[in-house]
Amino acid sequence: MLLLLLMSTGQASISIDGEAITGFPRVLGLMLTLMNALICLLAIGLSCATIANEYKRGSAHLVWVRNISQPTYHIGLTLGNCLASVLASGLLHLVLAIFLILQGQADLLPRVLPAFGLSLISLLASATLTSVLGLFLPPLAGAITALLLIGAGLAHQTLETLSFFSDGSSSRLLRLILSLAPNLSGVTRQIHQLMLGRELDPFPLIQVLFWTYLISWVLLLYRKKAA
Numbered sequence: 001m002l003l004l005l006l007m008s009t010g011q012a013s014i015s016i017d018g019e020a021i022t023g024f025p026r027v028l029g030l031m032l033t034l035m036n037a038l039i040c041l042l043a044i045g046l047s048c049a050t051i052a053n054e055y056k057r058g059s060a061h062l063v064w065v066r067n068i069s070q071p072t073y074h075i076g077l078t079l080g081n082c083l084a085s086v087l088a089s090g091l092l093h094l095v096l097a098i099f100l101i102l103q104g105q106a107d108l109l110p111r112v113l114p115a116f117g118l119s120l121i122s123l124l125a126s127a128t129l130t131s132v133l134g135l136f137l138p139p140l141a142g143a144i145t146a147l148l149l150i151g152a153g154l155a156h157q158t159l160e161t162l163s164f165f166s167d168g169s170s171s172r173l174l175r176l177i178l179s180l181a182p183n184l185s186g187v188t189r190q191i192h193q194l195m196l197g198r199e200l201d202p203f204p205l206i207q208v209l210f211w212t213y214l215i216s217w218v219l220l221l222y223r224k225k226a227a
Contacts, residue, residue: 024103029192031099032115033154035092036122036188040150042088043126047081048143051134055224074219078131085123090116111195118191121205125182125212126150132218152177153184182211 051074063073093116100108129149133142152159156178163174186204193200 024105025196027103028099028195031096032192032195033188035096036119036184036191037154038092039085039089039119039123040126040154040184041147043081043085043123044130044143044146044150046084046088047078047127047130048134048146049139050077050081051131052137052139052142056138070223071220074131074135074222075216078128078216078219081127081131082124085127086120089119089123093119108195111197115191115194118187118194118205121208121212122184122187125153125184125208128212128216128219129182132215135218135222135224149181150184152181154188156181156183156185157189158185182208184208 054077093112096115097109097112100106100112126146130142130146133145136142137145159174159178163171163178166174183204186201187208190200190202190205
């Protein structure tokens with residue numbers, strides 16, 4: 001929280017190629033991009049070891065004897081990860097509220113709660129993906145794989161632009177990555193639009209929710225042999 005606040009409210013101007021970027025809409029966009037990335041990182045960090053360690057410890061049989069099915073167990077652990085991530089995300093949105101007050105934009109405070117709601121889409125995608133990977137990979141490998149896919153999702157727009165300027169194997173590789181990663185940069189853009197009072201495009205939000213829905217079926221259908 002302190003790092004995010006210092007990066008977004010410091011006296012030194014932020015610049016790109018020597019050109020200062022001090023306008024509120026641009027600084028707000030940077031703030032929201034950092035927040036969305038941190039929310040995803042928190043969700044991955046809180047989720048990467050939950051399911052993997054449950055099976056590694058061999059204690060899952062204590063759940064089965066209580067007549068709790070594997071799908072219920074997997075979904076329950078994933079929802080627990082999401083809840084912990086939601087609490088962490090709420091703390092980061094307190095920083096957003098402080099940022100708005102310091103920027104003299106207190107009239108935008110009522111939009112923080114809807115922005116928090118939209119950020120849960122990125123959180124849900126990150127936690128679900130990490131939980132799914134925990135069924136197949138140890139915690140470290142699962143976390144690294146999740147970081148790569150979620151990182152690609154956060155840079156989705158940039159990678160999409162690069163794919164148009166690339167050719168051959170590079171373009172095909174980028175296209176493959178884009179097809180696997182959720183469009184989290186689209187979610188960030190819509191949160192920015194919301195905070196500025198502009199019209200939202202629901203397509204990126206629905207796209208990420210549908211992607212999350214599809215991979216969540218793995219939690220329901222996959223049967224862990226170790227169980």
